[in-house]
Amino acid sequence: MKPILTAFFLIFVYLQYRLWIGDGSIAALVQLQDEIEKQSAENAHLQERNRLLAAEVFALKNDADAIEERARTDLGMIKKGETFFMVLQPASNKTSHNTL
DSSP: OHHHHHHHHHHHHHHHHHHHTSTTOHHHHHHHHHHHHHHHHHHHHHHHHHHHHHHHHHHHHHOHHHHHHHHHHHHOOOOTTOOOOOOOOOOOSOOOOOOO
């Protein structure tokens, strides 16, 4: 009878180890669920970025105004007959004064 109880005890300890610590344990399951949530959030962010890029590509292919806007903002181009004005911000008042 004693060897059977010892065998059951050892099996019980082994199963508890597998449940709490070993491969496929509850801790590993929780960690995998956290990684799945992070990856899902990153995938959603990347899908939104891809959607915006696809809309921009579509606009550039089909809309001359979009091309003009891109040329103005990214390349600094101006139309013929337009006058370009550059407005500079005043320098900050934090200039160093040397008094000797």
